[in-house]
Amino acid sequence: MLGCEKTRIRLDDWLDGALEAEALAEVSDHLAFCDECRDRFQRALALQDDLARLGSIADRVAVEDRASRPRTIWRLTRFAAAAAVVLMVGAGYLMTRPVRTGVAPGGREPIAAGDVRDSELIPLGDLMVRRLKSDRVRLIGADDCVAVDVRSSNPKVHIVWLYGQCLNQPASAPPAEPEMPEPRDTRRL
Amino acid sequence: MAGSGRDGEGGAAIEQVRRRVVGLAVKLVWRRDDAEDLAQEAFRLAAAAGVSPGEERFVPWLLRTVGNLCLNHRRRKTRWVPLEWHLERPPGRAAEDRAETAERLERVREAVAALPDRQRLALVLRTMEQMSYEAIASVMELSVPAVRTHVHLARRRLIELLGEDE
Numbered sequence: 498m499l500g501c502e503k504t505r506i507r508l509d510d511w512l513d514g515a516l517e518a519e520a521l522a523e524v525s526d527h528l529a530f531c532d533e534c535r536d537r538f539q540r541a542l543a544l545q546d547d548l549a550r551l552g553s554i555a556d557r558v559a560v561e562d563r564a565s566r567p568r569t570i571w572r573l574t575r576f577a578a579a580a581a582v583v584l585m586v587g588a589g590y591l592m593t594r595p596v597r598t599g600v601a602p603g604g605r606e607p608i609a610a611g612d613v614r615d616s617e618l619i620p621l622g623d624l625m626v627r628r629l630k631s632d633r634v635r636l637i638g639a640d641d642c643v644a645v646d647v648r649s650s651n652p653k654v655h656i657v658w659l660y661g662q663c664l665n666q667p668a669s670a671p672p673a674e675p676e677m678p679e680p681r682d683t684r685r686l
Numbered sequence: 687m688a689g690s691g692r693d694g695e696g697g698a699a700i701e702q703v704r705r706r707v708v709g710l711a712v713k714l715v716w717r718r719d720d721a722e723d724l725a726q727e728a729f730r731l732a733a734a735a736g737v738s739p740g741e742e743r744f745v746p747w748l749l750r751t752v753g754n755l756c757l758n759h760r761r762r763k764t765r766w767v768p769l770e771w772h773l774e775r776p777p778g779r780a781a782e783d784r785a786e787t788a789e790r791l792e793r794v795r796e797a798v799a800a801l802p803d804r805q806r807l808a809l810v811l812r813t814m815e816q817m818s819y820e821a822i823a824s825v826m827e828l829s830v831p832a833v834r835t836h837v838h839l840a841r842r843r844l845i846e847l848l849g850e851d852e
Protein backbone atom coordinates (compact mmCIF):
# COMPACT_ATOMS: atom_id res chain seq x y z
CA MET A 498 0.00 0.00 0.00
CA LEU A 499 1.22 3.45 -0.93
CA GLY A 500 2.06 5.90 1.86
CA CYS A 501 0.86 9.49 2.12
CA GLU A 502 4.11 10.92 0.81
CA LYS A 503 4.19 8.75 -2.29
CA THR A 504 0.51 9.34 -2.93
CA ARG A 505 0.88 13.10 -2.82
CA ILE A 506 3.78 13.06 -5.21
CA ARG A 507 1.27 11.78 -7.74
CA LEU A 508 -1.22 14.55 -7.18
CA ASP A 509 -0.15 16.57 -10.22
CA ASP A 510 -0.25 13.60 -12.56
CA TRP A 511 -3.57 12.60 -11.07
CA LEU A 512 -4.97 16.07 -11.78
CA ASP A 513 -3.48 16.05 -15.25
CA GLY A 514 -5.01 12.66 -15.95
CA ALA A 515 -1.53 11.36 -16.64
CA LEU A 516 -1.43 8.38 -14.26
CA GLU A 517 -1.15 4.89 -15.67
CA ALA A 518 -3.89 2.47 -14.67
CA GLU A 519 -1.78 0.77 -12.03
CA ALA A 520 -0.60 3.99 -10.41
CA LEU A 521 -4.14 5.32 -10.51
CA ALA A 522 -5.41 2.23 -8.72
CA GLU A 523 -2.75 2.62 -6.04
CA VAL A 524 -3.70 6.23 -5.47
CA SER A 525 -7.39 5.35 -5.34
CA ASP A 526 -6.70 2.65 -2.77
CA HIS A 527 -4.86 5.08 -0.58
CA LEU A 528 -7.54 7.75 -0.89
CA ALA A 529 -10.18 5.22 0.10
CA PHE A 530 -8.83 4.97 3.60
CA CYS A 531 -6.76 8.13 4.18
CA ASP A 532 -9.00 11.07 5.04
CA GLU A 533 -6.20 13.60 4.95
CA CYS A 534 -5.04 12.73 1.48
CA ARG A 535 -8.58 12.40 0.22
CA ASP A 536 -9.36 15.85 1.51
CA ARG A 537 -6.27 17.27 -0.12
CA PHE A 538 -6.98 15.61 -3.45
CA GLN A 539 -10.57 16.79 -3.37
CA ARG A 540 -9.50 20.34 -2.68
CA ALA A 541 -6.97 20.14 -5.49
CA LEU A 542 -9.64 18.89 -7.86
CA ALA A 543 -12.05 21.63 -6.83
CA LEU A 544 -9.29 24.16 -7.38
CA GLN A 545 -8.62 22.69 -10.80
CA ASP A 546 -12.30 23.13 -11.69
CA ASP A 547 -12.31 26.68 -10.44
CA LEU A 548 -9.21 27.56 -12.43
CA ALA A 549 -10.75 26.08 -15.56
CA ARG A 550 -13.88 28.10 -14.95
CA LEU A 551 -11.86 31.27 -14.51
CA GLY A 552 -10.16 30.44 -17.78
CA SER A 553 -13.40 30.07 -19.66
CA ILE A 554 -14.77 33.27 -18.16
CA ALA A 555 -11.64 35.08 -19.36
CA ASP A 556 -12.00 33.54 -22.82
CA ARG A 557 -15.58 34.70 -23.06
CA VAL A 558 -14.60 38.18 -21.92
CA ALA A 559 -11.82 38.28 -24.52
CA VAL A 560 -14.13 37.52 -27.44
CA GLU A 561 -17.31 39.06 -26.29
CA ASP A 562 -18.75 41.83 -28.35
CA ARG A 563 -20.43 44.32 -26.25
CA ALA A 564 -23.65 43.55 -28.07
CA SER A 565 -23.54 39.86 -27.22
CA ARG A 566 -23.17 40.24 -23.49
CA PRO A 567 -25.80 38.55 -21.46
CA ARG A 568 -28.75 40.82 -21.35
CA THR A 569 -28.99 42.54 -18.09
CA ILE A 570 -32.25 43.82 -16.87
CA TRP A 571 -31.79 46.73 -14.62
CA ARG A 572 -34.61 47.81 -12.57
CA LEU A 573 -33.90 51.38 -11.76
CA THR A 574 -35.39 53.34 -9.04
CA ARG A 575 -34.52 56.79 -7.99
CA PHE A 576 -34.23 56.81 -4.28
CA ALA A 577 -37.56 57.62 -2.74
CA ALA A 578 -39.13 57.90 -6.14
CA ALA A 579 -42.36 56.11 -6.54
CA ALA A 580 -41.55 54.33 -9.74
CA ALA A 581 -38.89 52.17 -11.23
CA VAL A 582 -38.37 51.20 -14.83
CA VAL A 583 -36.94 48.05 -16.26
CA LEU A 584 -34.03 48.72 -18.54
CA MET A 585 -32.09 46.55 -20.85
CA VAL A 586 -28.45 47.02 -21.49
CA GLY A 587 -26.80 46.38 -24.76
CA ALA A 588 -23.97 47.59 -26.93
CA GLY A 589 -22.43 49.49 -24.08
CA TYR A 590 -25.20 51.99 -23.72
CA LEU A 591 -28.57 51.90 -22.16
CA MET A 592 -31.46 51.05 -24.35
CA THR A 593 -34.43 51.79 -22.29
CA ARG A 594 -37.49 49.71 -22.62
CA PRO A 595 -40.04 50.48 -20.02
CA VAL A 596 -41.34 46.99 -19.62
CA ARG A 597 -43.08 47.64 -16.39
CA THR A 598 -42.94 49.91 -13.47
CA GLY A 599 -42.64 49.07 -9.85
CA VAL A 600 -40.88 49.94 -6.68
CA ALA A 601 -37.57 48.38 -5.75
CA PRO A 602 -37.85 46.28 -2.63
CA GLY A 603 -36.90 47.99 0.55
CA GLY A 604 -36.05 51.21 -1.17
CA ARG A 605 -37.20 53.42 1.61
CA GLU A 606 -35.38 52.02 4.55
CA PRO A 607 -31.85 52.68 5.78
CA ILE A 608 -28.88 50.67 4.77
CA ALA A 609 -26.11 50.25 7.26
CA ALA A 610 -23.42 52.68 6.19
CA GLY A 611 -20.78 50.02 6.67
CA ASP A 612 -22.40 47.76 4.14
CA VAL A 613 -21.98 50.33 1.43
CA ARG A 614 -18.44 51.37 2.27
CA ASP A 615 -17.23 47.82 2.51
CA SER A 616 -18.47 46.98 -0.93
CA GLU A 617 -16.23 47.38 -3.91
CA LEU A 618 -16.85 50.01 -6.54
CA ILE A 619 -17.23 48.22 -9.84
CA PRO A 620 -18.34 49.04 -13.37
CA LEU A 621 -21.83 48.16 -14.49
CA GLY A 622 -22.27 49.25 -18.07
CA ASP A 623 -21.34 52.90 -17.95
CA LEU A 624 -21.96 53.26 -14.26
CA MET A 625 -19.67 52.85 -11.34
CA VAL A 626 -21.72 51.14 -8.71
CA ARG A 627 -21.34 49.60 -5.33
CA ARG A 628 -22.60 46.11 -5.45
CA LEU A 629 -24.20 44.42 -2.50
CA LYS A 630 -24.88 40.75 -2.15
CA SER A 631 -27.93 40.87 -0.03
CA ASP A 632 -31.24 41.37 -1.69
CA ARG A 633 -32.56 42.59 1.60
CA VAL A 634 -30.93 45.94 1.12
CA ARG A 635 -32.34 48.76 3.11
CA LEU A 636 -31.32 52.14 2.01
CA ILE A 637 -31.74 55.73 2.95
CA GLY A 638 -29.67 58.57 1.63
CA ALA A 639 -26.83 56.54 0.16
CA ASP A 640 -24.45 58.81 -1.70
CA ASP A 641 -23.40 56.15 -4.14
CA CYS A 642 -25.08 54.18 -6.79
CA VAL A 643 -25.82 50.85 -5.18
CA ALA A 644 -26.61 47.72 -7.15
CA VAL A 645 -28.20 44.67 -5.64
CA ASP A 646 -28.42 41.34 -7.36
CA VAL A 647 -31.74 39.62 -7.38
CA ARG A 648 -31.86 35.95 -8.28
CA SER A 649 -33.46 35.13 -11.54
CA SER A 650 -34.66 31.74 -12.63
CA ASN A 651 -33.28 32.40 -16.10
CA PRO A 652 -29.47 32.14 -16.05
CA LYS A 653 -29.20 34.44 -19.05
CA VAL A 654 -30.94 37.24 -17.29
CA HIS A 655 -29.53 39.24 -14.46
CA ILE A 656 -31.84 41.39 -12.51
CA VAL A 657 -30.12 44.18 -10.73
CA TRP A 658 -31.84 46.70 -8.59
CA LEU A 659 -30.17 50.06 -8.60
CA TYR A 660 -30.59 52.44 -5.76
CA GLY A 661 -29.29 55.80 -4.74
CA GLN A 662 -27.58 58.16 -7.14
CA CYS A 663 -27.52 55.89 -10.17
CA LEU A 664 -29.95 57.95 -12.13
CA ASN A 665 -28.08 61.15 -11.46
CA GLN A 666 -24.95 60.06 -13.25
CA PRO A 667 -24.82 61.53 -16.72
CA ALA A 668 -24.01 58.29 -18.50
CA SER A 669 -26.97 56.57 -17.00
CA ALA A 670 -29.58 59.26 -17.19
CA PRO A 671 -32.52 57.51 -18.77
CA PRO A 672 -33.82 59.05 -21.96
CA ALA A 673 -37.27 60.48 -21.98
CA GLU A 674 -39.73 57.74 -21.32
CA PRO A 675 -43.15 57.98 -22.81
CA GLU A 676 -44.38 55.43 -20.34
CA MET A 677 -42.88 56.99 -17.26
CA PRO A 678 -45.63 57.49 -14.78
CA GLU A 679 -44.54 60.99 -13.96
CA PRO A 680 -43.62 62.98 -17.05
CA ARG A 681 -40.18 64.42 -16.52
CA ASP A 682 -38.72 64.95 -19.92
CA THR A 683 -35.37 66.48 -19.24
CA ARG A 684 -34.06 66.14 -22.76
CA ARG A 685 -35.27 69.49 -23.91
CA LEU A 686 -32.56 71.63 -22.38
CA MET B 687 2.52 25.14 -40.11
CA ALA B 688 0.87 25.63 -43.46
CA GLY B 689 2.08 29.17 -43.99
CA SER B 690 -0.08 32.24 -44.11
CA GLY B 691 -2.35 30.85 -46.82
CA ARG B 692 -4.81 32.93 -48.73
CA ASP B 693 -5.76 36.31 -47.40
CA GLY B 694 -9.09 35.30 -45.93
CA GLU B 695 -7.66 32.28 -44.17
CA GLY B 696 -4.73 34.30 -42.92
CA GLY B 697 -7.06 36.95 -41.56
CA ALA B 698 -9.19 34.42 -39.72
CA ALA B 699 -6.11 32.69 -38.36
CA ILE B 700 -4.70 35.99 -37.12
CA GLU B 701 -8.00 36.83 -35.49
CA GLN B 702 -7.87 33.51 -33.68
CA VAL B 703 -4.37 34.20 -32.46
CA ARG B 704 -5.40 37.67 -31.39
CA ARG B 705 -8.25 36.26 -29.32
CA ARG B 706 -5.93 33.82 -27.71
CA VAL B 707 -3.43 36.53 -26.86
CA VAL B 708 -6.14 38.79 -25.45
CA GLY B 709 -7.55 35.78 -23.59
CA LEU B 710 -4.23 35.10 -21.89
CA ALA B 711 -3.91 38.78 -21.02
CA VAL B 712 -7.39 38.78 -19.45
CA LYS B 713 -6.39 35.77 -17.35
CA LEU B 714 -3.44 37.70 -16.03
CA VAL B 715 -4.71 41.26 -15.62
CA TRP B 716 -8.49 40.71 -15.47
CA ARG B 717 -9.30 43.96 -17.16
CA ARG B 718 -10.54 43.82 -20.69
CA ASP B 719 -9.25 47.26 -21.68
CA ASP B 720 -5.76 46.63 -20.31
CA ALA B 721 -5.74 43.17 -21.85
CA GLU B 722 -6.53 44.59 -25.28
CA ASP B 723 -3.79 47.20 -24.94
CA LEU B 724 -1.21 44.65 -23.84
CA ALA B 725 -2.15 42.26 -26.63
CA GLN B 726 -1.85 45.10 -29.10
CA GLU B 727 1.59 45.90 -27.75
CA ALA B 728 2.67 42.27 -28.10
CA PHE B 729 1.62 42.28 -31.77
CA ARG B 730 3.47 45.56 -32.29
CA LEU B 731 6.61 44.09 -30.74
CA ALA B 732 6.27 40.98 -32.90
CA ALA B 733 6.12 43.11 -36.02
CA ALA B 734 9.08 45.18 -34.85
CA ALA B 735 11.08 42.02 -34.15
CA GLY B 736 10.22 40.56 -37.54
CA VAL B 737 8.33 37.65 -36.06
CA SER B 738 5.65 36.89 -38.60
CA PRO B 739 2.48 34.80 -38.71
CA GLY B 740 3.93 32.19 -41.05
CA GLU B 741 6.55 31.15 -38.52
CA GLU B 742 6.23 28.37 -36.01
CA ARG B 743 7.55 30.59 -33.24
CA PHE B 744 4.84 33.18 -33.87
CA VAL B 745 2.23 32.04 -31.33
CA PRO B 746 4.64 31.04 -28.54
CA TRP B 747 6.48 34.30 -29.10
CA LEU B 748 3.29 36.33 -28.73
CA LEU B 749 2.12 34.39 -25.68
CA ARG B 750 5.51 34.78 -24.03
CA THR B 751 5.60 38.49 -24.82
CA VAL B 752 2.07 39.25 -23.70
CA GLY B 753 2.68 37.10 -20.61
CA ASN B 754 5.73 39.13 -19.69
CA LEU B 755 3.97 42.41 -20.43
CA CYS B 756 1.12 41.35 -18.15
CA LEU B 757 3.43 40.26 -15.36
CA ASN B 758 5.20 43.61 -15.51
CA HIS B 759 1.98 45.51 -15.84
CA ARG B 760 1.15 47.71 -12.89
CA ARG B 761 -1.42 45.69 -11.05
CA ARG B 762 -4.73 47.41 -10.83
CA LYS B 763 -7.08 45.77 -8.47
CA THR B 764 -10.01 47.94 -9.25
CA ARG B 765 -12.56 47.19 -11.91
CA TRP B 766 -11.57 43.62 -12.53
CA VAL B 767 -13.95 41.72 -14.73
CA PRO B 768 -16.92 41.06 -12.45
CA LEU B 769 -17.07 37.28 -12.19
CA GLU B 770 -20.62 36.75 -11.14
CA TRP B 771 -21.96 38.41 -14.25
CA HIS B 772 -19.98 36.12 -16.48
CA LEU B 773 -20.75 32.89 -14.70
CA GLU B 774 -22.41 30.23 -16.73
CA ARG B 775 -24.01 27.25 -15.17
CA PRO B 776 -21.59 24.39 -15.65
CA PRO B 777 -23.12 21.76 -17.92
CA GLY B 778 -24.64 18.79 -16.16
CA ARG B 779 -24.60 20.44 -12.80
CA ALA B 780 -27.55 21.51 -10.79
CA ALA B 781 -28.25 25.12 -10.09
CA GLU B 782 -25.65 26.53 -7.79
CA ASP B 783 -25.51 29.55 -5.65
CA ARG B 784 -24.03 32.07 -8.06
CA ALA B 785 -23.01 34.53 -5.40
CA GLU B 786 -21.24 31.84 -3.45
CA THR B 787 -19.49 30.49 -6.54
CA ALA B 788 -18.42 33.95 -7.60
CA GLU B 789 -17.03 34.60 -4.15
CA ARG B 790 -15.05 31.38 -4.20
CA LEU B 791 -13.71 32.08 -7.70
CA GLU B 792 -12.79 35.56 -6.57
CA ARG B 793 -10.64 34.10 -3.78
CA VAL B 794 -8.97 31.80 -6.28
CA ARG B 795 -8.39 34.65 -8.70
CA GLU B 796 -6.77 36.77 -6.01
CA ALA B 797 -4.64 33.92 -4.74
CA VAL B 798 -3.39 33.27 -8.28
CA ALA B 799 -2.60 36.96 -8.72
CA ALA B 800 -0.45 36.81 -5.60
CA LEU B 801 1.72 33.92 -6.82
CA PRO B 802 5.33 34.49 -7.86
CA ASP B 803 5.48 35.45 -11.55
CA ARG B 804 6.82 32.22 -13.07
CA GLN B 805 4.50 30.04 -11.02
CA ARG B 806 1.57 32.21 -11.92
CA LEU B 807 2.24 32.19 -15.64
CA ALA B 808 2.92 28.44 -15.71
CA LEU B 809 -0.24 27.71 -13.75
CA VAL B 810 -2.41 29.97 -15.89
CA LEU B 811 -1.08 28.41 -19.09
CA ARG B 812 -1.64 24.91 -17.75
CA THR B 813 -4.97 25.18 -15.96
CA MET B 814 -6.77 28.11 -17.59
CA GLU B 815 -5.26 27.93 -21.04
CA GLN B 816 -5.15 24.09 -20.94
CA MET B 817 -1.77 23.89 -22.63
CA SER B 818 0.53 20.87 -22.50
CA TYR B 819 3.71 21.09 -20.44
CA GLU B 820 5.70 20.91 -23.66
CA ALA B 821 3.86 23.86 -25.19
CA ILE B 822 4.26 25.84 -21.98
CA ALA B 823 7.96 25.07 -21.96
CA SER B 824 8.29 26.56 -25.41
CA VAL B 825 6.31 29.66 -24.41
CA MET B 826 8.29 30.20 -21.23
CA GLU B 827 11.62 29.09 -22.67
CA LEU B 828 12.07 26.63 -19.82
CA SER B 829 12.59 22.89 -19.64
CA VAL B 830 9.53 20.67 -19.21
CA PRO B 831 10.62 19.61 -15.69
CA ALA B 832 11.03 23.27 -14.72
CA VAL B 833 7.50 24.01 -15.93
CA ARG B 834 6.17 21.01 -14.00
CA THR B 835 7.88 22.29 -10.88
CA HIS B 836 6.36 25.75 -11.26
CA VAL B 837 2.88 24.34 -11.77
CA HIS B 838 3.33 21.97 -8.85
CA LEU B 839 4.50 24.72 -6.49
CA ALA B 840 1.70 27.01 -7.61
CA ARG B 841 -0.93 24.36 -6.99
CA ARG B 842 0.50 23.46 -3.62
CA ARG B 843 0.55 27.07 -2.56
CA LEU B 844 -3.02 27.66 -3.68
CA ILE B 845 -4.33 24.53 -2.00
CA GLU B 846 -2.72 25.56 1.25
CA LEU B 847 -3.71 29.20 0.96
CA LEU B 848 -7.31 28.49 0.04
CA GLY B 849 -7.59 25.71 2.58
CA GLU B 850 -6.79 28.18 5.31
CA ASP B 851 -9.83 30.37 4.90
CA GLU B 852 -12.27 27.53 5.09
Ligand SMILES: [Zn+2]
Nearest residue numbers: 500501531534
Ligand atom coordinates in the same frame (compact mmCIF):
# COMPACT_ATOMS: atom_id res chain seq x y z
ZN1 LIG C 1 -2.56 9.74 3.05
